[in-house]
Structure formats: structure tokens, C-alpha cells
Amino acid sequence: MTRSNLLAVLVALVCVSVCTGLVAAADLLADRHSTRGLGCASCHGTTGPQTAVTAATCIACHGAYTAIAEKTARLDPNPHASHRGELACGECHHAHQPSVDFCAQCHDFGFKVR
Numbered sequence: 542m543t544r545s546n547l548l549a550v551l552v553a554l555v556c557v558s559v560c561t562g563l564v565a566a567a568d569l570l571a572d573r574h575s576t577r578g579l580g581c582a583s584c585h586g587t588t589g590p591q592t593a594v595t596a597a598t599c600i601a602c603h604g605a606y607t608a609i610a611e612k613t614a615r616l617d618p619n620p621h622a623s624h625r626g627e628l629a630c631g632e633c634h635h636a637h638q639p640s641v642d643f644c645a646q647c648h649d650f651g652f653k654v655r
């Protein structure tokens with residue numbers, strides 16, 4: 542491989558990692574709230590980001606579990622109405638990291654949690 546080819550490969554690699562990073566950053570739940578005008582304080586309140594955000598904060602805007610379950614009634618099974626009861630939102634929805642499918646520990650429903 543010539544030196545210029547090597548350089549081209551390196552540039553391509555850097556671009557791929559930076560660009561994927563940007564896409565991932567814009568796709569996190571906290572950023573998608575910010576995009577809708579809901580900044581840090583809408584979840585973290587006045588106590589600052591060091592204080593953990595509990596499910597009660599999410600429920601204050603999104604409504605109780607039963608209301609949220611109605612919005613995902615299209616999903617079978619419903620991730621918000623299961624034998625696991627009223628799980629903390631953070632078992633699936635992460636604000637600053639990719640969200641996870643809690644149920645996948647035991648099942649293969651293929652939930653894609655935003």
C-alpha cells in the first residue's frame with residue numbers, strides 16, 4: 542500500500558467513526574427531548590444533572606403506566622403492560638446512552654426501544 546493510499550484509508554476510517562458518533566448522539570432520548578424544546582431542566586429540574594431522574598419525572602409528563610401502555614397497544618406483547626409490572630423507565634429507556642430491551646434477558650420480542 543502506498544503512503545497516499547494509506548492516508549486515504551485513515552481519513553475514511555476517521556470519517557466513519559466521527560459520522561457514526563454524530564448520528565448516535567442525535568439519536569439519544571435526551572437529545573430528542575432537547576430537539577423538542579425540552580432542555581436539561583425538564584428532566585433534571587433545578588437540582589442539577591447529578592441528581593438521578595426517576596420514573597416519577599417521566600410519568601409527570603407522559604402519564605401513568607396505563608396511559609403509556611395505551612400508546613404502545615400496537616405492540617404484542619405490550620412492553621408497558623406485562624407480568625413484570627411497572628418497571629422503572631430506565632430499565633429500557635436510557636437518556637444519554639442507547640436504550641435497551643429489558644425483556645430480551647428472557648424473551649426475543651425484538652423491541653426496539655427509543
Ligand code: HEC
Binds near residue numbers: 570594
Ligand atoms: C428525557 C429526560 C432527560 C433530559 C432531557 C436530560 N437528561 Fe440527563 N439524565 C436523564 C436520566 C434518566 C439519567 C440517568 C442515566 C440515563 O438514563 O442515561 C441522566 C443522567 C445524567 C447525568 C449523569 C451522568 C450519566 O450520563 O448518567 C448527567 C451529567 C446528565 N444527565 C446531564 C444532562 C444534561 C447536561 C442535559 C441537557 C443537555 C440532560 N442531562 C438532559 C434524563 C435526562
Ligand code: HEC
Binds near residue numbers: 573594595
Ligand atoms: C417535561 C416533559 C417531559 C419529561 C420530563 C419527559 N418527557 Fe419524554 N417526551 C416529552 C414530549 C413532549 C415528547 C414528544 C411527544 C411524545 O412522543 O409524547 C416526548 C417523547 C418521548 C418518547 C418518544 C420517543 C421519541 O423520541 O420520539 C419517549 C420514549 C420518552 N419521551 C420517554 C421519556 C422518559 C423515559 C422520560 C424520563 C427519563 C421522559 N420521557 C421525560 C415530554 C417529556
Ligand code: HEC
Binds near residue numbers: 620643
Ligand atoms: C420493558 C421496556 C420498557 C420500559 C420499562 C418502559 N418502556 Fe417505554 N417503550 C418501550 C418500547 C419497546 C417502546 C416502543 C418503541 C419506542 O417508541 O421506544 C416504548 C415507547 C414509549 C413511548 C412512546 C410511545 C408512543 O407514542 O409511541 C413513551 C412515551 C414511553 N415509552 C415512555 C415510557 C415511560 C415514561 C416509562 C416508565 C414509566 C417507560 N416507557 C418504560 C419499552 C419500555
Ligand code: HEC
Binds near residue numbers: 619620624643644646
Ligand atoms: C427474568 C426473566 C423474564 C423477564 C426479564 C421477562 N420475562 Fe416474560 N416470562 C418469563 C417466564 C419464565 C415466563 C413464563 C414462560 C411460560 O410459562 O411460557 C414469561 C412469560 C411471558 C409472556 C407469556 C408467554 C409468551 O412468551 O408469550 C409474555 C407475553 C411475557 N412474558 C412478556 C414479557 C415482557 C413484555 C417482558 C419485559 C417487560 C418480560 N416478559 C420480561 C420470564 C421473563
